[in-house]
Amino acid sequence: MFQGQLMALAAALSCALSSYLYNRMGERLTSDMIGYVRMLVAVPMGVFLVLVFEGSFPHGCSLETYLIAFASGFIGFFLCDYCMFKAIVTLGARETSVIMTLNPAITAIMSLFLFSEKLSSNQVVGMIITVCGVLLMVLGEKNGKGDKNAKVLKTGIICAFLAAFLQSVSDVSAKAALTDIPSVSTNMLRLLGGLGAWIVFGFSKRRDYLSQARTFRDWRYILMMLFSVLLGPVLGVTLTLGAMEIIPAGVVRSLSQTSPVFLIPVDLIIGRKRISMLSLLGTFVSVAGVVLLF
Numbered sequence: 001m002f003q004g005q006l007m008a009l010a011a012a013l014s015c016a017l018s019s020y021l022y023n024r025m026g027e028r029l030t031s032d033m034i035g036y037v038r039m040l041v042a043v044p045m046g047v048f049l050v051l052v053f054e055g056s057f058p059h060g061c062s063l064e065t066y067l068i069a070f071a072s073g074f075i076g077f078f079l080c081d082y083c084m085f086k087a088i089v090t091l092g093a094r095e096t097s098v099i100m101t102l103n104p105a106i107t108a109i110m111s112l113f114l115f116s117e118k119l120s121s122n123q124v125v126g127m128i129i130t131v132c133g134v135l136l137m138v139l140g141e142k143n144g145k146g147d148k149n150a151k152v153l154k155t156g157i158i159c160a161f162l163a164a165f166l167q168s169v170s171d172v173s174a175k176a177a178l179t180d181i182p183s184v185s186t187n188m189l190r191l192l193g194g195l196g197a198w199i200v201f202g203f204s205k206r207r208d209y210l211s212q213a214r215t216f217r218d219w220r221y222i223l224m225m226l227f228s229v230l231l232g233p234v235l236g237v238t239l240t241l242g243a244m245e246i247i248p249a250g251v252v253r254s255l256s257q258t259s260p261v262f263l264i265p266v267d268l269i270i271g272r273k274r275i276s277m278l279s280l281l282g283t284f285v286s287v288a289g290v291v292l293l294f
Helices: 003-025 031-053 063-090 093-100 103-115 121-143 147-177 183-217 219-244 249-256 259-270 277-293
Strands: none
Touching (some): 003 063, 003 093, 003 219, 003 249, 003 259, 031 063, 031 183, 063 093, 063 147, 063 183, 093 121, 093 259, 093 277, 103 121, 103 147, 103 249, 121 277, 147 183, 147 219, 183 219, 219 249, 259 277
C-alpha cells in the first residue's frame, strides 16, 4: 500500500550512509577524485542491474528521450555531484544533507513555471519552514567554527546550495525520461552521461588522480568506495526513480530528504562529533518543512 513511500525512505537511508562514507574518504581524497572513481564503479553496477531486472538495454526510444536521460546524468552525476562532494568534504555529510532539503522546494518552484503546477498554502508554509531550518543549521555551524575555518565553511555552504539547485534540474529532466524508459534503465543512462562528463573532466586532472590512486592500496578505502557507490548512485537513485513511477515526484523527493535525520546518530555515535543545539534544531525543522511541503 505504501510501496512508493517505503522505497523513498529506503533511498534516504541509503544516501545518508553513502554520504557518510564519502565524508570519510574525503580525509585522503579530493572531492572530484571521489566523484570520478564513483562513476567508474557505478556504471558497471548499473549495467548489471539492468540485465538482472529488465533483461536487455533500453531500445526503441526517441533520440530526444536518450538525450534527456544523458543530460540528466550530466547535471545530476557530474555538476551536482561535484558541488555536493565539495560540500560534504568541507562542510560535513549531515550539514550538506540539511541544505539539500531545499531541493523539493526548488523543484516545486520549477514545476510551477515549467508545468504550471500550482502551490497550495501548505506547500508555501513548508518552503518557509524548510528555509528557516537550513538557516538555523548554518548559523549553528558558524557559531561552532573558528575564524580560520570561516572561508572553508562559506565554500561548503555555497557548494551545497548549488548542489540543491542542480539536483532539482536533474530531477525534472529525469522525470521526463521516465515516461518512455523504465527506472533502472533510466538510471543506467544517467550514469553513462555522468561518467562521460567525468572522463572528459578527468583528463585535466590526470596527474592529481594518479597520485591519489595510491590511497586505494588500503583495502578499507576500496570497501568504502564500493559500498558508497552501491548505496548511493545505484540503489539509492534506482529506489528514488522507482518510487517516482508510483507516487508524485515531489512526495518522493520530500521523503528522500529525511537523510539528515538518519545522519544524526551517525555523527554522534560513529563520528563522535559535537552537534550544537542550533544546528540540531535546524536539522529537524528543515525536515519537518519538507514533510509539510508535500
